[in-house]
Amino acid sequence: MKFKDYYEILGVKRDATQDQIKSAYRKLARKLHPDVSKEPNAEARFKEMGEAYKVLKDPETRASYDQLGANWQNGQDFQPPPNPDAGFEFGGRGGHASFGDASDFGEYFEQMFGRQTGFSQGRRRTMHAQGEDHHAKVQIDLEDAYHGAERNISLRMPVVDESGHVVTKDRTLSVIIPKGIRAGQTLRLSGQGGPGVGEGKAGDLYLEIVFRPHPRYRVDGRDVYVDLPLAPWEAALGASVTVPIPEGSVELTIPPNSMAGRKLRLKGKGIPGKETGDLYVLLTIVLPPADTEQAKEAYRKLREAIPFDPRTAL
Structure with a gap:
């Protein structure tokens, strides 16, 4: 998958x-519209330009794109980072974006961020309008799901400053x-979304829960494996x-x-809830190293005492 430099497509700098x-989009649209342009590949360039503008015209989706772009180097295939939107706050009410004839990268960007962002389509507001709902992913420890916890979380919110540039603003919330709670569940923080217009109420903030990778445990729903x-x-x-x-x-x-790979269940020791999960213990066998003459002699005696061929089933 090739990363597409939307700034280069529109002919603007990254800090535009x-x-x-x-302004750059409008200028190119007049120049490249297939009905008037005689330039080669005008239709393809026009679609590509529209894809770029749909992302960069909205501060929130632009910030998402900038985050992904930081992981790309010219001349290399683009490799998306893990959890690219973790800890990042986005606007929207759950709508899905559509790029039309989008590129592979455009489709990837839509899949990753379309649900959260709900790209702006110029929706008009009344004088009294409720603020936008915001969405973000937050990481917690597995132990927090067992005991409950109060955590301070930091989110980055894209905003437009007084000079018209998109910047990120840090927010810290106590949650x-x-x-x-399970991975994938959502916490709703009432009134912590976008500000309302006029007398409209503020939107809500929805936090999708993600478990941090654990050095010992693996999680599947409410079940835990070790x-x-x-x-x-x-x-x-x-x-x-x-x-x-x-x-x-x-x-x-x-x-x-007991053989390696055997699974033993500890009923009710998984993540608690109305239907508490189980904890599964997977057995592995670790051989002592034959790093001394005494250890080697013990292995020789074991070989003589127990005739055993592990490859009889081959």
Whole structure:
């Protein structure tokens, strides 16, 4: 997928004001319109220019695009960053954008940000209008879902300054994370969205929950997974092993003759809720290193004592 430099397409600098972007678009539209232009590829350039303008004319979608563009280098394929909109606030009421005959990159940009941004189509406001709803993704720790928490979150909100340039403004909010929340669920903060017009109420802020990558656990819905390393004799003979869980630790009985990959369930130890999830322990076997003569001799004796061919099924 090739990144498209929308600023270059419109012939403006990256720090251009919104008025300069609008002026450049109008000038190119008169020049490249297929009904009047005799330039080669006028129709394709006209569509490409329209795609660029739909993104750059709106401060919020422009800020989204600028964030992605920071991860691109000229001459290289564009690789989108993970969670490109995490911690970033966008306007809109859930509408979906349409680029028409958009490029691959335009379609990618629409898929990533169309739901949040709801590109502006010149909607008129009355003298008393409710403010825009805003959306953002916020990352929390898995442990917050188990216990609940109060967290300060920082969001970046694109605004147009007095000179007409798009800048980002930091916001810090105190948010109550309810116990039992799952990834993908949304918190609604009433009145924390865009300001209303006249006597109109402020919009709401919707925060989509994302779990930070955890060094130990994996999450699927309300179920949680953890790998448990075992010594060969623990797996073969059985053992009682302490297993760390997000709420502390539990003693788990390992059945004799357990194989690597076996899954043991701890019922009700997943993310709490009306239907509490389970915690699954996946067994792995770790071999002691044969890094001393004593360890090597122990492996030789084991080889002689237990005739075993792990490849009989091949």
